[in-house]
Amino acid sequence: MIVHRTATRMIAVALVFITGLATAALAAEAESSGVPMPVIPMGMGDSCVEDTDFMRRNHMDMLKHQRDETTLRGVRTRQYSLVECINCHVVSGPGSEAVSASDPQHFCRACHDYAAINIDCFQCHASRPETGASTAGHAAGFAAPAADGVSGDQ
Amino acid sequence: MNMNRKPKDSKTSADFNPARRSFLGAMATAAGVTLAPGVILYGISKPSTSSAKPLDAAVSNEVRWGMLIDLGRCDSGCDECVSACAKENGLRGFDRPETDAQWIRKVAVKDPQTGASKSLPVMCQHCENPPCVDVCPTGASFKRADGIVLVNKHTCIGCRYCMMACPYKARSFIHETLEDQKAHAPRGKGTVESCTLCVHRVDADRLPACVEACSDKGGGAMLFGDLNDPGSEISKRVATYATQQIRADLGLNPGVRYRNL
Numbered sequence: 001m002i003v004h005r006t007a008t009r010m011i012a013v014a015l016v017f018i019t020g021l022a023t024a025a026l027a028a029e030a031e032s033s034g035v036p037m038p039v040i041p042m043g044m045g046d047s048c049v050e051d052t053d054f055m056r057r058n059h060m061d062m063l064k065h066q067r068d069e070t071t072l073r074g075v076r077t078r079q080y081s082l083v084e085c086i087n088c089h090v091v092s093g094p095g096s097e098a099v100s101a102s103d104p105q106h107f108c109r110a111c112h113d114y115a116a117i118n119i120d121c122f123q124c125h126a127s128r129p130e131t132g133a134s135t136a137g138h139a140a141g142f143a144a145p146a147a148d149g150v151s152g153d154q
Numbered sequence: 155m156n157m158n159r160k161p162k163d164s165k166t167s168a169d170f171n172p173a174r175r176s177f178l179g180a181m182a183t184a185a186g187v188t189l190a191p192g193v194i195l196y197g198i199s200k201p202s203t204s205s206a207k208p209l210d211a212a213v214s215n216e217v218r219w220g221m222l223i224d225l226g227r228c229d230s231g232c233d234e235c236v237s238a239c240a241k242e243n244g245l246r247g248f249d250r251p252e253t254d255a256q257w258i259r260k261v262a263v264k265d266p267q268t269g270a271s272k273s274l275p276v277m278c279q280h281c282e283n284p285p286c287v288d289v290c291p292t293g294a295s296f297k298r299a300d301g302i303v304l305v306n307k308h309t310c311i312g313c314r315y316c317m318m319a320c321p322y323k324a325r326s327f328i329h330e331t332l333e334d335q336k337a338h339a340p341r342g343k344g345t346v347e348s349c350t351l352c353v354h355r356v357d358a359d360r361l362p363a364c365v366e367a368c369s370d371k372g373g374g375a376m377l378f379g380d381l382n383d384p385g386s387e388i389s390k391r392v393a394t395y396a397t398q399q400i401r402a403d404l405g406l407n408p409g410v411r412y413r414n415l
Contacts, residue, residue, distance in 0.1 A: 074357050100334065124345070
């Protein structure tokens with residue numbers, strides 16, 4: 001009995017290992033050919049305000065929370081502000097001008113097009129930094145130029 | 155009991171020491187600067203301004219923002235406030251004067267009996283009891299704790315009841331698809347909007363664009379400040395001089411007052 005149980009366990013472990021290998025191989029295959037994956041442009045800073053995995057799953061909740069805090073209560077912290085997302089995740093098009101959300105290369109659209117999710121943020125919000133101002137234009141609106149590094153540092 | 159439990163830094167305290175206080179003040183300022191991240195720097199390094207609000211703090215009802223407009227200094231030919239507003243908030247006309255967005259406008263009034271005429275800038279009057287807030291079916295039209303009346307465009311459905319309710323014709327509806335708005339003034343098709351008292355500037359301890367333009371290029375007719383603070387310039391002036399609210403009979407208690415009307 002004991003021998004039999006050990007053998008079963010070994011087979012199970014081997015199966016899990018093989019399945020894992022197969023999955024990894026499939027994923028690698030998908031990335032190299034066949035299934036299209038979204039091309040996500042890099043942000044300008046060293047790192048995002050949170051880990052990439054966390055941002056992928058939670059950015060919408062953070063934006064929604066910040067939106068109510070700012071609109072209703074006047075909280076103006078910049079770490080999770082949409083304006084800072086736009087300033088950092090800026091994509092330059094031909095002619096080095098930042099692309100707007102009408103361009104499929106736009107940071108937000110790169111993923112949202114792929115996932116077939118319509119967002120309406122940019123019906124009201126600017127989807128690119130102000131021309132010729134980028135972050136400086138934003139700093140003018142929020143007064144404290146010394147706070148520029150905050151979003152990248154934390 | 156309470157008399158014995160005064161705060162330690164109370165001025166009546168026996169061990170009050172001006173030198174110690176200034177030293178502590180300097181330390182606080184130094185700490186604010188060296189700690190660098192914006193919130194602390196902003197909050198501690200400007201202790202003299204009573205209205206300065208840290209970026210992470212919510213607005214409070216201890217302040218009530220208001221404006222006093224001295225029509226004796228407002229020239230009928232001047233529209234610096236109107237153009238400054240348009241520039242600050244990215245308002246662009248579509249050559250449709252009937253529906254183009256208008257947050258502040260110059261209104262000419264004339265007394266038919268005497269012929270006396272005035273030109274007054276009229277914007278959202280930021281009422282204490284705003285009728286636009288009463289009628290809004292979604293709660294999108296709201297009054298912030300500090301008295302600024304705003305539209306939350308996330309919940310505005312564009313029904314325009316507030317435009318009907320406002321006795322000052324202060325609100326506009328956006329009919330066109332917009333692009334490249336100002337980062338601090340999001341606005342989009344299908345929502346109602348009006349003067350925000352430049353809330354993004356006020357939160358950063360700056361003056362509204364119209365007030366700044368009026369003092370720089372106009373007659374210096376506009377004064378912005380905290381009506382709840384008895385020491386503020388605006389409170390002193392409304393206490394000293396006779397000022398008027400437009401349609402005061404409606405009992406809305408607007409935050410915008412006029413002098414020499």
